[in-house]
Amino acid sequence: MHLTKEEEAIYKGEFGATKQKAMEILVSLGDIYDANSLIPVDSAQISGVSYRTIGDAGLEWISDLDARVEVPSMLNPAGMDRENWSDMGIPAKFAEKQEEILRAYERLGINPRCTCTPYYIDPPKFGGHLAWAESSAVAYANSVLGARTNREGGPSALAAAIIGKTPCCGLHLDENRAPDVLIRVSDKLHDSDYGALGYKVGEMLRDNIPLFQLGSLPTRDELKSLGAAMAASGAVALYHVEGVTPESKSFDRPKERLSLDLKDIKEIYEKRSGSDIIALGCPHCSTDELRRISRLLSGKKVTTDLWICTSRWVKEQNPDLVRAIEMSGAKIICDTCMVVSPASERFERMMVNSGKALKYVPSLCGVDAVLATTEDCIRTACD
């Protein structure tokens, strides 16, 4: 890999041990993935934040670092709501460790906003290069916004933040952004159908790039749900939707084709009753989603626990919606979510409207999960 004079000096340790390690990480990954050079990034988004995920091992490494990030950097969801952790049933010891992790990141100059939807706060530019780690945010940034990022790991995103660059390979390059397979779904889809479709397609494709021809016009929230599910059940980091996403016309249509119908998608919705928690907001809710949930909850009272996960930033932007939602007894949860918080573990079965949560809640929380439409989720919560 070709390094500039300055990069070479960092690699030799002339800018301190932390920057040297960060550069070593980038150079080695560049070698592994055949990059010729490093490329500057506009921002970084770092995973490995929840104490439940990284434990003392991660905390030790982050605490030992001594540098400042070179580009705006945000964090993935933590293991708890930083204000209402006690209400969530999080033990004080966990909260202490979690805060220690966030302080360690903050000391590096990282914005301790913990969200899987950083693009609501600081939307990346079309064509801009990023080093983002959260798989659903990677899918959204690449596909819906036309920015460019590989699926970074926690330490590689952090190394990119500290250097302000990432190896120029994979999805940073035009030639690797072309679709591999055309997927036609002519039936009308709505709401959670997109999460179910993503769940199904992710299992089929792994990390291939699909080009969808859809019979309905998805909203941005529906695209978010589609990409998040494909990134969870597979490793899809980029998809195109004809006539919808910004790069869908940039490439020839792939030869490999398949079609799916509503029946294939509906089989992802298994009907099992007896959910003791309903959780929405995977990925974190947008303002539009909060508005819709608030409308569905209007005049109702929640009888089963209902969590609505969003970023603290979106919550702060929408005090009226938050008030309206909380009047029903639903809980708005920030900085964390049903997938990464240990607070989920005490439940038996979780009803979700997200293909991504459907994939991860059983494996990461040991809690059974069922997929339903947002309307059905609200109906069940208020039954």
Next chain:
Amino acid sequence: MKIKGRAISRGVARGRALVTSKPISFLGGVDPLSGRIIEEGNELFSEIIANRVLVFPQGKGSTVGSYVLYQLMKNGVAPCAMINITSEAIVAVGAIISGIPLVDCLQTNPLDIIHDGDMVLVNGTEGYVEVIREDKDDKNEISR
């Protein structure tokens, strides 16, 4: 016997080889306190990787595995060096942040030529591996 490879993580170390043909998940697969392999079904189950030259195809599982390597190092029970068939990001990053020499892409498959207990030198700076046989001049060090 000197075999050329690709330098992934810098540093030089030598030690006794511990060899598996199975990928290793450090998160959940290795106890960070003892350095013991705890993944059932792995042929090295219950072996201790501390101060060994760990030879395995590549990492697998959670990316948090990188941090587990760091924790092993902090606890003094990390491998002294590693050799992969082809490294992936989890082990490469873990080795770099922990200062463990790592070489991959050897000219000969390491699983064919390195056996448990062989004395092996790993040069992660220049990118080569040396298998030191008993009949060479290292006899004293080799004898148990």
